Amino acid sequence: MPGVTLSMCLKMNRDTFVYPQQNGGVYLRNNKTSIQMEGNTIEQWLQNLIPMLDGSRSMEEITDGLPDPYKEQVYKIAEVLYTNGFVRDTSQDLPHQLSAEVLEKHASQIEFIDHLSHSGAHRFQKYRNSKIAIIGCGPLLSSLTASLLQSGLPAFTIFHTNTKQNETKKLQELMKSAIKTEPESSITLLSFDENCCTEDLANIEYVLYANEGENTDQLSMIQKVCRDQSKSFLPVTLQNNQAFVGPLQLTDSAACWKTASLRLGKKDNKETKLKSSRTASNLLANVAVFMLFKVITGVQENPENAIYQLNVETLEGNWHPVFPHPLVTNNIKIEVIEDPFLFIKEATTREFDLHSLFYKITSSDTGIFQQFEERDLSQLPLSQCKVHVADPFGENEPEVITAAGRTHEDARLEAGLSGIETYAKTLFMNSPEVMSVGSGRSATEGMCRALQNSLQEIFIKSHNKLHVSAEVDRSSIQDAYSTFLIGALTTLGEEIKLFLGKKIHGFPVIWVQQDRHCFGSIGLDEKRALQNALQGALMYRQNKEEVPNKNCIKSSTTISTTGLQTITLSVSKEVPLTSALQTLKNNNCEAKFYTLHTETILNENTSGLYGITLSSEVQS
The missing domain is CATH 3.90.930 (Outer Surface Protein A; domain 3)
Known part of the structure; x- marks a missing residue:
């Protein structure tokens, strides 16, 4: 058959x-x-x-x-x-030379490999023949030693960096016990010398490093030696009340401890520093050795893209994804778009599914987004979403952005794009050109958002002047969404007034006044400016407090209607990018666009990241 x-x-x-x-x-x-x-x-x-x-x-x-x-x-x-x-x-199954005693003693390990792959005995023999070294000190060192012995590894090298007498005694007891139960056991205990690190590790294939404390200089040095010599490196670190295993640095992987530390950022360490327990050390060691076991036996794929985090107080642990960081891979690049019109014409017409991307880059500890959800935000009359954007330099607390939309999908899309733009802008904050950043489902949308964000930033700097030229007749508003927003605002509060502000670089500014508060926004067209201002006012009313909002600014200055004429506002269709660039040109302002290369996952799953600089300042 x-x-x-x-x-x-x-x-x-x-x-x-x-x-x-x-x-x-x-x-x-x-x-x-x-x-x-x-x-x-x-x-x-x-x-x-x-x-x-x-x-x-x-x-x-x-x-x-x-x-x-x-x-x-x-x-x-x-x-x-x-x-x-x-x-x-x-x-x-591939052949092996394991004795009957070894097969019987380590039957569970072999069965585990067989279950996930094949040739369990052959792969386990490969693991036993691997050249592994442990470097470190303290309880972690003895815990790693015990875990390696229990995993079935008969021979390896221990380099102690600053081991106390009682820890040395513990290591020697483990070595003696291993010889009794494993005749092939051959464990070498040596003192670690940083000056001889390259020579000491010359014949080693895999390095486990145990680090307890804040000093990561030695970790970085050993990691560099392993990368230079094409060796696999797995750090086990314990700092304050948090402990980590990984990420595993393979010979060709982009992930490393520096990547993870940038992703993790600086944690708030106000809580009392706890002394690590033997239980925590044993747990970390078991996770690390099991990870190494799976890598060497070939039953785990992409092990280098994750880090294990353990809380030493509660002993709660979780795996977190770790993407290669552009500051480590030097993948940061800026390219000038010489002809924006030609660029748009030649750009792909494919629209990207950004919602799946937002979830991929969300992780509470290592994600570009550390939170991306509605949480306790009110969802009526506007749908809302909140995003916590990590600092790419790992130095500051995440930036919180709240976005709204007529549907949950709209709110999530706006929150996600705003989060990506904020992250990229921070990443390029030290570039020679101070840029605004935009992204989207298409190149045109991304470049339009870049221009919109640039205008909004200029508007924020000048909003204290609060110039208005006319009051807008509300009854002239025909746009369905704007009418809905006006109705919701008047239902929740007092009557609103709409004002036309002073244009910036030829682009319209709209102000909404309600209950002694004014909300203003600029847009590429009157429709966009009006909707952003109304939406910002409704978000304030809906949340009963001011929330971080990129698209609208709030002022407590009341606008006087004395001497203002009332005009009708004919909300036109959205202005295409070509018309917006022509408006800039007519107002003696030049826009220069850039393509930004940052995170691989962002560049591959969006239409691109686009920067923009405007050559002239807003007129006073």
Whole structure:
């Protein structure tokens, strides 16, 4: 039969569960899938066949002497089990030279490898033959030593950096115990000399480093040596009340401890510093050794893109993703867009799914977004979303941005794009040109947002002048969303007044006045300016407090209507980028656009990041 052959030695996976059903069939499930097998006698067949599927017999041996109908039934059942991943073929396993004693003692490790891959004994032998070194001091060093011995590693080197007498005694006891239980045990204990680090690690393949304290200079030095010599490096660090395993630095990986430290940022350490417990050290060591075990045996993919964080007080731990950081990979680049019109014409018309990107870059500890959710924000009449944007330099607290929209999707999109723009702007804050940043689902949207953000920043600097030229007749507003916002505002508070402000570089400014507060915004067109101002006013009213809002500014100055004429506002369609650039040109202002290269995940999953500089200042 296809799939299952006479020479196959099938072995049942240990995560298989068989549940008999009342109709005579059975239900099988494992950690990956589940199937249903029907038949009044299928349970009896499985009861007799499963014990035979232990990997020691070929299908020919199992079916030898059976009548042809029985053979056919055995092969049918075996085919179903094999196709659905409930059994594997041990006849294809790679050879090994492990003794019977080692196979018996470490059967659980071998079974674990077999369950996730194949050739468990061969891969475990590779692990036992690996050249591993531990560098460090304190309880972490002895915990790592014990974990390596328990994992089945018979020989490795220990470099102690500043081990106390009681810790040295503990290490020697572990070494003596290992020799009794493992005849092949060969553990070397040496003092670590930074000046001889390169020579000492010359024949080592994997380095585990245990660091307790704030000083990371030694960690960085050893990490550099490992990278230069193409060795894998796994740090285990314990600082204040937080402890970390990883990220694992492989020979070709971009992740490293500096990347993780920038992602993690500076934590608030106001709480009392706790002394790390032996339990915490043992837990960290087990996580680190298990991670190394999976890497060497080849049963874990992309292990370098994560870091394990443990709270030493509560012993709560979590894995967090770690993306390569542009400040470490030197992936920061600015390119001038010589001809914006040609650039837009040649840009891809594909619109990116940004919502999935927002979730990918969100992690409470290591994400570009440390929070991206509605949380306790009121969702009526406006949908709202809050984003906490990490500082790319890892020095400051996350910046909080609240965005709103007519739907949850609109609010999340605005919050996500604003967060990405804020992150990128901070990343380029030390560049020669002070830029505003925009991004979007398309190149045109990204460049329009860059210009909008630039105008808004100029407007914020000049808003204290509060120049208005006319009052706007509310009844002239025909835009449906603006009408909805006006209705919601008047329902929640006093009547509102709309004012036309002084243009900036030829672009309209709208002010909304309600309850002795004014809310202003600038836009590429009157529709956008009006909606942003109204939305900002409604957010203030809805949240009963001022929330961080990029698209609107608030002033407590009351606008006097004395001497102001009332005009109608014909809210036009959105102005395309080409018209906006022409408006700048007509007002003696030149815009220069740039493409910004930062985070790989951002550049690959958006239409791009765009910077903009305007050549002239706002006129007073």
